[in-house]
Amino acid sequence: MPRVVLLGSSPGTSTAFGQPTPPAALTLPVLPGSPTVIGKLHGQIASLDPAPVTIVRSGEAEAHRGLPGHLVETADLAGALRAVADAVEDATENLLLLPANSLVHDELLYQITKSKRGALALITKEPREEDENGDFIVPDVPIDEALPEIGDRTLEGLPVRVRASKSRVISVGSAFHAVTRPNSVLLGPLHLHHKHAATLAEAARELADMAHLFGPEDDLVQLLVLGLVRRGVSVGIRGRRDLFFRRLNTQEEAAQAVAEMAEFNEDRARLNNAVKGADGFFTTYFVSTYSRFIARWAARRGLTPNQVTLISIALGVASAACFATGARPGMVAGAILIYFAFVFDCVDGQVARYARKFGVLGAWLDATFDRFKEYVVFAGLAVGAAISGVGDVWTLALTAIALQSVKHLLDFSFGAANRRRPPSPLPSVSLATSPDTELRAALEQRKIARSGGIRGLLRMWSKAGRNRAVYWARKMVVFPIGERFAAIALVSAFFDARVTFITLIIWGGVATAYTLTGRLMRSLA
Numbered sequence: 001m002p003r004v005v006l007l008g009s010s011p012g013t014s015t016a017f018g019q020p021t022p023p024a025a026l027t028l029p030v031l032p033g034s035p036t037v038i039g040k041l042h043g044q045i046a047s048l049d050p051a052p053v054t055i056v057r058s059g060e061a062e063a064h065r066g067l068p069g070h071l072v073e074t075a076d077l078a079g080a081l082r083a084v085a086d087a088v089e090d091a092t093e094n095l096l097l098l099p100a101n102s103l104v105h106d107e108l109l110y111q112i113t114k115s116k117r118g119a120l121a122l123i124t125k126e127p128r129e130e131d132e133n134g135d136f137i138v139p140d141v142p143i144d145e146a147l148p149e150i151g152d153r154t155l156e157g158l159p160v161r162v163r164a165s166k167s168r169v170i171s172v173g174s175a176f177h178a179v180t181r182p183n184s185v186l187l188g189p190l191h192l193h194h195k196h197a198a199t200l201a202e203a204a205r206e207l208a209d210m211a212h213l214f215g216p217e218d219d220l221v222q223l224l225v226l227g228l229v230r231r232g233v234s235v236g237i238r239g240r241r242d243l244f245f246r247r248l249n250t251q252e253e254a255a256q257a258v259a260e261m262a263e264f265n266e267d268r269a270r271l272n273n274a275v276k277g278a279d280g281f282f283t284t285y286f287v288s289t290y291s292r293f294i295a296r297w298a299a300r301r302g303l304t305p306n307q308v309t310l311i312s313i314a315l316g317v318a319s320a321a322c323f324a325t326g327a328r329p330g331m332v333a334g335a336i337l338i339y340f341a342f343v344f345d346c347v348d349g350q351v352a353r354y355a356r357k358f359g360v361l362g363a364w365l366d367a368t369f370d371r372f373k374e375y376v377v378f379a380g381l382a383v384g385a386a387i388s389g390v391g392d393v394w395t396l397a398l399t400a401i402a403l404q405s406v407k408h409l410l411d412f413s414f415g416a417a418n419r420r421r422p423p424s425p426l427p428s429v430s431l432a433t434s435p436d437t438e439l440r441a442a443l444e445q446r447k448i449a450r451s452g453g454i455r456g457l458l459r460m461w462s463k464a465g466r467n468r469a470v471y472w473a474r475k476m477v478v479f480p481i482g483e484r485f486a487a488i489a490l491v492s493a494f495f496d497a498r499v500t501f502i503t504l505i506i507w508g509g510v511a512t513a514y515t516l517t518g519r520l521m522r523s524l525a
Contacts, residue, residue, distance in 0.1 A: 001047075001048055001049060001093060002048055002049060002093055002094040002095055002096040002113050002191070003049055003052075003053070003087075003088075003091050003093045003094070003095050003096070004045050004048055004049035004052035004053070004095075004096045004098060005052065005053045005054075005055065005084065005087050005088065005095065005096070005097045005098070006038075006041070006045075006052050006053070006054040006055070006069075006098055006099075006100040007055055007056075007080070007084070007097060007098065007099050007100060007219075007220045007221060008022070008024065008054070008055060008056030008057055008060045008064075008080075008099075008100050008101075009022070009023055009024075009056075009057065009060060009100075009101065009219070009249075021251070022056075022059065022060035022062075022063045023037065023060075023100070023101035023247075023248055023249050023250075024036065024037050024038035024041075024056075024060060024063050024064065024100040024101050025037070025038065025060075025062075025063035026101070026248055026250070026251055026254045027251070027254070028040060028103075028254055028258050029255070030255070030258045030259070030262075031258060036063065037100075037101055037102075037103060037248055037254065038063055038064060038067065038100055038101075039067070040103075041098070041100065041102060041104075042067050042068060042069075044104070044106055044109060045096075045098070045109070046068070048096065048109070048113060049069075049096075050068055050069075051068055051069040051070065052068070052069040052070075053069060053070050053072065053087045054067070054069055054070070054071050054072065054100065055072045055074060055080055055083045055084060055087065055220075056071070056072070056073060056074070056100065057073070057074060057075070057080070058073045058074070058075060060100075061073045064100070072086075072087070076211065077208075077211045077214060077218070077220075078208040078209070078211035079208075080220055081204045081205070081207050081208035081211065081220065081223065082204065082205060082208045084097070084200075084201075084204045084220065084224065085200075085201040085202075085204040085205045085208070086201075088192075088197045088200055088201050088204075089197060089198055089200075089201035090197070091194045091197040092194055093194055094113070094191065094192065094193055094194050095190075095191070095192040095194065095197060095200075096109075096112070096113055096189065096190075096191050096192075097189070097190040097191075097192070097220075097221060097224065098188065098189050098190075099188045099189070099219070099220075099221060099247050101247050101248045101249065102188060102189070102245065102246075102247055102248075103244070103245070103246050103247075103248055103254070103257050103258070103261060104189070104243075104244065104245045104246075105243045105244050105245070105261070105264065105266050105269070106266070107243055107266050107269055107270045107273065108122075108240065108243040108244070108245055109189075110356075111238070111243075111273060112189055112191045112238060113191055115191055115236070115238065117191075117193075117234075117236035118192070118193045118195065118196055118233065118234060118236075119190070119191070119192045119193065119196055119228055119233050119234065119235040119236060120190070120191045120192075120235070120236045120237070120238050121169060121186060121189070121190050121191075121221075121225050121235050121236070121237060121238070122186070122187040122188055122189045122190075122238055122239075122240065122245060123160065123169065123184050123185070123186055123187065123237040123238065123239060124184060124185050124187060124239055124240060160172045160173065160179065160182060160184050160185065160186045160225070167236055167237055168234050168235055168236050168237060169186075169225060169229050169235040169236075169237060170229065170439070170440065170443060171229065171436040171439060171440065172186065172222060172225050172226035172229055173222075173226075174213075174214055174215075174218045174222065174223060174226060175213065175214050175215030175217065175218055176210070176213040176214060176434055177226060177431075177434055177436065178434055178435050178436060179436060180435075180436055180437065180440060184237070186221065186222055186225060187240070187245055187247070188221050188245070188247055189221070189245070190221055190224060190225060190235075192228075196228065196233050199228065199231050199233055200224060200227065200228060202231070203224070203227025203228060203230070203231050203431065204223075204224060204227060206227070206431050207223050207224075207226075207227055207431060210431065210432070226431075227431060229439075230428060230429050230430070230431050230439065231428050232425055232426040232427060232428035233426070234426055241269070242264065242265075242268070242269040242272065243264060243266065243269050244257075244260065244261045244264045244266075246260070246261075270354060271292050271293075271295070271296055271354060272292070273353065274292060274295060274349075274350040274351075274353040274354035275288045275291075275292050275350060275353075276288075276349070279480075279482065280475045280476065280480040280481075280482045280483055281472045281475050281476050281482075281483070282476075282482040282483050282485075282486045283346060283480070283482035286482075286486070287342065287343055287346050287482065288346060288350075291343055291346045291347050291350060292350055292354075294343070294344075294347050295347045295350035295351045295354050296354060298347065298351050299351050299354050299355040303351065304351070304357060304362075305348045305349070305351045305352040305355075305357055305359075305362045305366075306348075306359075306361065306362050306365060308344055308347050308348035308351055309344075309345075309348045309362065309365050309366055309369060311344045312341050312342075312344035312345045312347075312348060312369070312373070313341075313369050313372070313373060315337050315338075315340050315341035315344060316337075316338065316341040316369075316372070316373030316374075316376060316377060317373075317376060318337050319333075319334045319335075319337035319338040319341055319373075319377055319380070320334070320376045320377045320379060320380030320381075321334075321380060322334035322337060322380070323377060323380035323381045323383075323384045323492065323497070324379075324380040324381075324383040324384045324387070325384055325387065326383075326384035326385065326386075326387035326388030326389075326390070327384075327388065330384065331384070331492050331493060331496075332493050334377075334380065334492060335488070335489040335490070335492050335493035336489070336493075338373075338377055338485055338488055338489050339485065339486070339489045341373055341485070342481070342482060342485040342486075345366070345370060345373075345481075348362070348366060349366065370481060371404075371408075374404070374481075374484065374485075375401055377488060378397045378400060378401060378501075379397070381393070381397065381488075381492065381497040381500060381501070382394050382396075382397045382497065384497055385496065385497035385498060388496070390496045390497055390498055391498065393497050393498050393501055396498065396501035396502065396505065397501055399501075399505050400501050400504040400505050400508060403504075403505060403508035403509060403511075403512055404484075404508060406512055407479075407508065407511060407512045407515055410512070410515050410516060410519055411515065414519045414522075414523075417523075426443070426446070427439065427442030427443060427445075427446060429442065453525075454521050454524050454525045455525045457521070458521060458522065458525055477510065477511060477514050478511050478514060478515055479507050479508055479510075479511035483507075484504070484508075487500075487503055487504060487507065488500060488504070491503050
């Protein structure tokens, strides 16, 4: 679980909005019990951190008294930055830094805190055309004119620049720090791996010494992300997408935000997030389009992911038994059953993500029995071939198994080696430097240095993946489990076991060669 740090308004914020009531003390009268903003937020984060650290200005402290956790009162921005440094520097858990006046969906908080990025900030990108470097093309106009609009109001947030190709923040602005061609806004929440806690604390203290350079429009999260970026920490970006987040400063804004939030279907967003975002072509278009609804039905009736896994295993064994008959009706029945065995293989993970029921046993069962179902079906096909007079295809079956085993070995061993590899450091620039030109120049030099030789080829291949046809071709060529089960189902339904195994061997051989080539190139690069 993360350590949560709630951040009050920065000095000057309430004056700028002309609001005497501290933003966190605003009420949400439409919601049951008419909770305050901070009361609702505490209820949401209780499962993450029952005793969060809250850092507020002295004038806001009364709204936070009596709430769980540790309250820190500060007189100015410098004091708030130093309080953040004290709160995070010894952290052994990941950190979630969240404005105390946030109105946010539970699902969005969950998605942010489950990120595997070392640092992640909630960003809204302005939809614009990209140039050849993967940067957004933004007109050279003042930031208040460049920000997008939703309805008749300007999108709230703070100016930053992101690089779409790397999905990370490359520059953050303040009253002192300039941003070259900003193309996005920073909304507020920041999730940080504890390995970066010391860096954040050091940057916060340095920024505290520069507090006299900042203005009333600068807030804590903005400055903290700025400090991380300029210290060479890769801060990933996450949009709101189909979920809601807004920072509230007036009672009118609170009423408007609650009405807007009610228009979002949080359960549908949670269901959509239960589906893996990087699945193969067959899984994406022929399974996940409806399997998520089976997952929701199963979760609401109390089925566990492990129980769904057992259903998938039973269907796989039944499919193998049908294939073992060798008769055409048995082959067709086996094809249908193996398809649904794969459907429920997807459903078990979707139930786990939707119901948030994860376990070591479930992960082990899922990974192990995927192979079991596949290989028992191979055995069924081979037995059926012998019974039907097709001939002995055990050599073909063993060859297909060997290819899959080699491919899995390549994937798992490369993944393990990659996890041990230290990340390539990003350039850092002094916080005392106002323009971001030095930082951007260093990033460009880094990109040029990495653009030659094998790295250049890999970069070109990565850029080619922006084309949708190339993207799906790359997904399919590696012969993921969805495509394998689809190939077994389709070919065995219309042909015999020999043709099925030949198809698996040819496609599996291409996939193994492609995977091996890619792993070698990335290792050399």
